[in-house]
Amino acid sequence: MFEPGLKGVTAIETSISHIDGKDGVLQYRGVLAKELIGKYSFEEVSFFLLKGYFPDKKELEHFSQALVKHRFLSEETKKQLELIIPHQSLISAVRSAVSLLDQSNDLWPVNLEEGIQLIAKLPTIVAYIYRKKKGLNEIEPETNFGHAANFLYMLFGEEKSVNEVDALEAYMILTAExxxxxxxxxxxxxxxxxxxxxxxxxxxxxTLKGPLHxxxxxxxxxxxxxxxxSSVNETIRKKLTNGEKIMGFGHRVYKTKDPRAEALKIQFNSIxxxxxxxxxxxxxxKETVNELxxxxxxRELYANVEFYAAAIMKAIGISNELFTPIFCCNRMVGWVAHIIEQSEHNVIFRPNAHYRPSV
Structure with a gap:
């Protein structure tokens, strides 16, 4: 069987998440992702995704302390980043920064502690590189702030409002996996x-440097x-005539409303x-959905998570160029969970290729 892009091909078994695109369902380890918003912090959801259960008070305290401890960048890492920042785009520099953190321990199976360090450090890396590119002073992590609040503090150099922090935290949770x-x-x-x-x-x-992801x-x-x-009608018709996508609408997986978009819309309205x-x-x-x-x-093309993610980040004052790096920080949790799962039940990926003669 040949399926370009492996579309519809099942390649793994996982306990981390489940997506039902037909009914618009996203579950994290059996729990609806949208129901986590307002009930659990980013730290609690991260622990849940990584370990498969919600932490008790002592476990949460220990996990949160580990995230705070590993937020900081070494002076050596900063010196190395200074050499990269002028020559690479923001997302490219973030990618390079992760490589700089590698001390070649090469642990197998993959060590969860290293994954936790990456979850903790990536927001610091993003904020550091962004501010340096803008000619702004570095803002050191604030140990008294939670993960989302600290991220905004490092980006802006000031404490953001509770509802702005809540909105970003909701986005981080809903796109963690x-x-x-x-x-x-x-x-x-x-x-x-x-x-x-x-x-x-x-x-x-x-992969996130490419515009399709x-x-x-x-x-x-x-x-x-x-x-x-102009107008929604005119803009959409022009884009479709030119073969362009209507960004923020439709999803390859969801054939109905994106549950993450619905949850983020509530957060957007709360700002x-x-x-x-x-x-x-x-x-x-509303007009775009009707026009489509x-x-x-x-086709059932509704607003997807990116539509209200963009609206929330614009409302907070986050620059467009930070959108993809912030998404990296969110998805780091899911990446680490999958990396751990893969290393614990490993089979090397080796799909076949369908040969197409050139003559």
Whole structure:
């Protein structure tokens, strides 16, 4: 059987997450992901994804302390980053930074402690590189803040409001894991060779440099701008005529509403003060869905997670160029969980290739 892109091919068994695209369901280890929002912190959900159960008070304290402890970058790592930052894009520098952390311990099976270090350090890496590229001073991690609050603090150099932190944390939780997507698959393929966690994560980040996996929220902002200048009808028809996608709508897996988008919409509506453009965003979603139903009947194209992720990050004041690096920080949890799972039940990936004669 030949399926381009392995579409529809089952390649692994996993206990980490389950996606039902037909009914719009995303579960983390048997729990609906959207039901975790407001009930559990990023730290608690991360522990759950990594270990398969929710931590008790003592376990959560220990796990949270480990994340805080490993937030900091060594002076040697910073010196090495200084050499990279002027010559690479933000996402490329983030990818290179992960390689710099590798001390060639090459543990097998993969060590969870190394994965926890990466979860803790990546927001610091993103903030450090971003601020250096902008000519801003480095902001050291704040040990009294949770994971999401500290990330925003390092990016902006000031404490953000509770509802802004909650909105980002919701986004981080809802995109922490999503099955065997391109980046997770890349990480598992590398791991299957009995390589290390740093190599696997570097490969995963590399997939996000491509616009088909990691760049969608930035495209949503561009679509918002274009629709505001003309009209939804005109913008959509022009894009479809040119063979362009309507960024933020439709999903390869979900054939109905994206459950993550619905949860993030609630968070977006909770942001206070309400952005001046909030009503336009809500109306844009409604008009776009209606327009797509007329132009592509039967396709069931609804707002996806990227639409409201972009809206939330814009509301917080996060620059477009940070969208993909932030997604890396979110998905790091899922990557590590899959890397651990692959290393514990390992079979090297070696699919066949269908030969097509050139003459």
């Amino acid at each position: 999503h099955g065997l997507n391109a980046s997770t698959f890349a990480a598992r393929v590398v791991t299957s060779t009995q390589s290390d966690v740093y190599s696997a994560v570097t490969a995963a980040i590399g 990691g760049g969608a929220p930035s495209g949503v902002i561009q679509y918002m701008k274009e629709a505001e200048k 206070d003060p309400k952005p001046a453009w909030a009503d336009f965003t809500l109306q844009l979603e 139903q007329q132009l592509k009947p039967g």
